[in-house]
Amino acid sequence: MHIDARTLPNGSVLEADLCIVGAGAAGISMALEWIGSRHKVLLLEGGGLDYETAMQDLYRGESVGLPYYPLQAARLHYFGGTTGHWAGFCSTLDPIDFEKREWVPHSGWPIRREQLDPFYARAQPLLELGPYEYGADDWQRRDPTLVPLPLDPRVMWTKIWQFSPPTRFGARYRAAVIAAPNVHLYTHANVCELVANESLQSIEGLRVRTLDGKEHRARARYYVLACCSIQNARLLLASNRRTPAGLGNAYDLVGRFFMEHIEIPTGNLALAPSHAAHTKMYALEFGRTKARGELALSAAVQREQRILNATVSLEPGGPDEVAQSTFQWGTPDRLAAMRERDAHGDAGPPAEPPPARAPLFFHLMTRQEQAPNPASRVLLSPERDALDMPRAKLDWRLTALDRRSFRAFYEVMGRELGRRGAGRVRLLDWVTRDEDPWPSTLSGGWHHMGTTRMHENPRLGVVDANCRVHGLGNLYVAGASVYPTGGAANPTLTLVAVSLRLSDHLKRTLA
Numbered sequence: 465m466h467i468d469a470r471t472l473p474n475g476s477v478l479e480a481d482l483c484i485v486g487a488g489a490a491g492i493s494m495a496l497e498w499i500g501s502r503h504k505v506l507l508l509e510g511g512g513l514d515y516e517t518a519m520q521d522l523y524r525g526e527s528v529g530l531p532y533y534p535l536q537a538a539r540l541h542y543f544g545g546t547t548g549h550w551a552g553f554c555s556t557l558d559p560i561d562f563e564k565r566e567w568v569p570h571s572g573w574p575i576r577r578e579q580l581d582p583f584y585a586r587a588q589p590l591l592e593l594g595p596y597e598y599g600a601d602d603w604q605r606r607d608p609t610l611v612p613l614p615l616d617p618r619v620m621w622t623k624i625w626q627f628s629p630p631t632r633f634g635a636r637y638r639a640a641v642i643a644a645p646n647v648h649l650y651t652h653a654n655v656c657e658l659v660a661n662e663s664l665q666s667i668e669g670l671r672v673r674t675l676d677g678k679e680h681r682a683r684a685r686y687y688v689l690a691c692c693s694i695q696n697a698r699l700l701l702a703s704n705r706r707t708p709a710g711l712g713n714a715y716d717l718v719g720r721f722f723m724e725h726i727e728i729p730t731g732n733l734a735l736a737p738s739h740a741a742h743t744k745m746y747a748l749e750f751g752r753t754k755a756r757g758e759l760a761l762s763a764a765v766q767r768e769q770r771i772l773n774a775t776v777s778l779e780p781g782g783p784d785e786v787a788q789s790t791f792q793w794g795t796p797d798r799l800a801a802m803r804e805r806d807a808h809g810d811a812g813p814p815a816e817p818p819p820a821r822a823p824l825f826f827h828l829m830t831r832q833e834q835a836p837n838p839a840s841r842v843l844l845s846p847e848r849d850a851l852d853m854p855r856a857k858l859d860w861r862l863t864a865l866d867r868r869s870f871r872a873f874y875e876v877m878g879r880e881l882g883r884r885g886a887g888r889v890r891l892l893d894w895v896t897r898d899e900d901p902w903p904s905t906l907s908g909g910w911h912h913m914g915t916t917r918m919h920e921n922p923r924l925g926v927v928d929a930n931c932r933v934h935g936l937g938n939l940y941v942a943g944a945s946v947y948p949t950g951g952a953a954n955p956t957l958t959l960v961a962v963s964l965r966l967s968d969h970l971k972r973t974l975a
């Protein structure tokens with residue numbers, strides 16, 4: 465059922481068993497799970513069914529840290545949320561991403577990767593992905609011409625990514641949501657405040673406002689915030705009527721630990737022509753399901769080097785770049801010079817004789833995990849939006865560990881590819897200069913994570929392992945804002961899996 469909140473009489477009261485705030489990837493994935501259940505579900509979406517400029521303006525905000533995309537462009541504010549312009553790159557987090565790593569302060573999830581596996585498998589069809597298979601060997605079994613690079617698995621491995629069409633949740637699931645008699649979708653229904661009871665132990669209602677000046681109230685037994693990482697934090701911080709720091713914020717954690725994936729060109733690879741057959745697996749797509757391999761370091765090497773997780777894609781260079789490549793295997797003098805450099809820790813020499821043909825040339829694009837950092841955060845700006853809500857202010861910050869990890873990753877990768885005779889890696893200059901500012905090519909992946917992090921201890925996290933806000937009996941959070949660490953994989957597959965897990969938990973709770 466679909467109702468435009470602007471058509472309701474002012475002061476309407478909406479009631480249900482479960483109220484989901486936000487109809488993006490997380491909110492719609494959850495709502496679909498409840499279709500046909502005996503429970504009434506409210507799905508409150510701030511935007512309309514399609515893009516509207518005035519709605520999108522509610523997302524405008526300040527950015528005061530490292531250069532970042534304009535906040536109103538980095539997310540979408542209508543039914544379907546930011547899946548209206550996501551790119552569809554999907555992969556799973558690795559088991560090491562869930563571990564407490566003593567060299568990564570604040571790392572460690574209260575759940576393990578195996579606990580998410582069944583939910584990852586359920587998330588695959590929602591995102592219109594292929595089978596739940598992310599091993600290079602799974603894909604090679606299906607197509608023997610897909611041959612991963614011959615890397616020592618103790619050092620490096622091929623991480624598989626799959627590509628969603630990309631699923632636009634708004635278009636793909638609109639009909640199913642609207643046809644569901646027990647799911648009541650309200651559009652133009654912006655939640656501006658969560659109202660807690662006097663003892664601050666539960667939520668007793670939500671203030672819902674429309675741009676044409678109406679104000680309604682929503683009441684439910686359980687509430688789920690699924691508004692995306694920046695909005696989830698903004699809404700909790702702005703719900704400060706009874707407690708000045710905002711709800712769920714007894715330990716000043718809401719909005720902190722904002723994380724991105726650091727996406728940045730980092731180097732080049734000249735792949736030996738004898739390895740040309742391997743490039744198919746790393747090309748943009750293969751097989752019936754679009755997928756590709758990227759290069760990653762083993763968990764053992766991450767531990768040994770005390771670095772963050774990352775993966776690297778191979779973006780083919782043009783023929784002229786091959787001609788200009790300074791890596792070509794050449795004269796004995798050049799090889800001797802390379803060996804000299806290798807003795808000082810640079811990439812290792814090719815084990816094979818220099819090939820006669822020019823190497824295949826690739827740009828290396830890194831997606832690296834960002835170290836969780838309490839100083840990297842979402843705050844409230846003094847400026848207010850058209851609904852009188854304080855706008856979001858983003859202070860994105862990185863640490864020395866983020867920087868050092870790039871260099872260590874590429875040094876290991878260069879040595880491994882050189883040792884195997886697979887190719888040679890050249891780092892871009894900035895990578896080797898740890899002390900310099902980040903280069904102008906620094907960017908995030910448009911992935912917002914971490915502002916309501918998960919931890920069993922309320923002093924260290926905003927939500928518990930079931931995504932319930934500590935201290936509030938009936939308030940939950942869905943989406944990447946609950947990630948304590950973000951790994952190197954893009955966030956959406958995991959956030960859908962985590963939302964399905966939350967949905968199962970709420971079904972048991974409401975049973």
Ligand SMILES: Cc1cc2nc3c(=O)[nH]c(=O)nc-3n(C[C@H](O)[C@H](O)[C@H](O)COP(=O)(O)OP(=O)(O)OC[C@H]3O[C@@H](n4cnc5c(N)ncnc54)[C@H](O)[C@@H]3O)c2cc1C
Pocket residue numbers: 485486487488489490491508509510511537538539540541542543544545546547549550551552553554653654655656690691692693695699909910911912942943944954955956957959
């Ligand atoms: C250009 C771009 C490319 C991307 N590419 C990828 C990719 O390749 N792979 C990947 O994994 N991820 C990608 N992402 C990220 C991906 O889009 C997000 O991870 C995902 O959409 C987040 O889902 P969500 O449900 O948490 O938030 P959203 O999808 O943003 O949904 C939040 C919903 O809440 C609503 N809402 C907000 N505030 C309120 C309120 N106060 N009241 C009511 N409703 C509200 C919004 O209107 C929206 O519908 C990309 C993002 C961008 C911008």
